[in-house]
Amino acid sequence: MALKRKPPENNVRRVMSMGSNLPGVTTNKNGHTVQFESFAERILLLLLERDKTVLDYRSQPEIFEFKGQDGKLRRYTPDFKVWKVDGTIEIHEVTRTERQAQLRISEREVGAREICQDRQWKYIVHTEQTLPQKTEGTNLLALLRYRLKAYAHISVIAAVLEHLRQNSEVHLPICVEYVAHQLDMAESVVFTTLCYLLWHGELCTDLQKLLIFDSTFVPGTTVWLPKEGSNNGE
Incomplete structure (x- = not known):
């Protein structure tokens, strides 16, 4: 299933091929088109699809804005927004372990956690070490x-x-x-x-x-x- 130029409904951006990644789209349990930008993200979607506590989920849901250590405005689009059957909301991000030490990634995580905390959401980061092998x-x-x-x-x-x-x-x-x-x-x-x-x-x-x-x-x-x-x- 190939994407056109515009992203799917309720996605703020469309995923892109960067050479070594594996982008694509799938349809979730509620019939919504969901994007993934890597094989690791695809595996996470399988877990969300099977999870009976997950009511719905969307990809590239919104743009987070926060300030970096230098005081400049940063913009970041998280991978997935997840609605649980108990009414709670989660933001899920997939990355690689070696990238977590990078300043850009660590700033992004701090900023996202603060935004989620203010909204009473949960911010969850997945890596190749926590996802299924x-x-x-x-x-x-x-x-x-x-x-x-x-x-x-x-x-x-x-x-x-x-x-x-x-x-x-x-x-x-x-x-x-x-x-x-x-x-x-x-x-x-x-x-x-x-x-x-x-x-x-x-x-x-x-x-x-x-x-x-x-x-x-x-x-x-x-x-x-x-x-x-x-x-x-x-």
Whole structure:
């Protein structure tokens, strides 16, 4: 999905390619176009998309103005604005660890935190050390395509949940085979329904291990029911 010259609605600027970054756009859980300017930002969007406490989020939401150490006015556009279901608002910024020591970045963070504090918002900085690593990001991207309700086959969901209530932890390929046999149904339908449940946190798996290869679950991957009261299935 390519951007035209103008930014999406409610974005004050459009993201740009700077050679080594990976800009792009996606559609969030509420149908809004959201921009990302790097792979790290793309991974953060996956976390926001899965997070049940997140009501909505937008990219490049507004321009912050603050004074630097030299007294001159600075302008800065944060990466994302996030609305939570409890009514709180957060500003999320993605950067690299080595950049945080730069005066421009440290001034920006101080200024943004002061603005957010005055508004009773929360300012959160993410780096490559706090965001999911490569394998988890790969798994989340693979599961993303199955987030839609169309993949939630009701009879499969019921059979999977019942199977897991009787077996605390099972191998995903075996679960697919078992449920498909029980329902006399194509394994592909069971697979996509399991992916839907995993994306929405209705089932748990180890996202630090490669989960999917060539539209099938990797042998040895396991699945289990989330503990009562947990937010996500990871």
